[in-house]
Amino acid sequence: MTDEHGPPRARLLRLPEVIGRVGMSRSTIYQRMSEGRFPKSRSLGPKCAVWIEAEIDDWVSQVASL
Template identity: 85%
Template sequence: MNAQPQQNDDRSSESNSLPPAPPPARLLRLPEVIDRVGLRRSAIYQRMSEGRFPKSRSLGPKCAVWVEAEIDQWISEIAKGGS
């Protein structure tokens, strides 16, 4: 009978200390973007063409979306006084 000493498995406590995974990226449709930024559709598309607003992504011929994190970052930059 070969009895081996039991080893404490400290890995379980390490996995509990990992930071939580970030939430999945969320996509916003134009009406929500308009509500969040306070700009009209034409102003959003004008600024996108000038490179002063996050670009939309096309999900189909009549479906444009924006990445929520990019819109949030743009809002933060505006709030800090950026353009």
């Protein structure tokens, strides 16, 4: 999405969408995050974690090129 007055806006993804995009389970995502092998989530509140779409897209591209 672009704005005529600025750079493209970052899109935030919730866990179900991240799971659908990368094909890994919740536990695998969190395990790889702790190992530094998956993009870190951001907390928007006590029960709300999000990932930046561009970081997930970059990770998928890196895995695909292995």
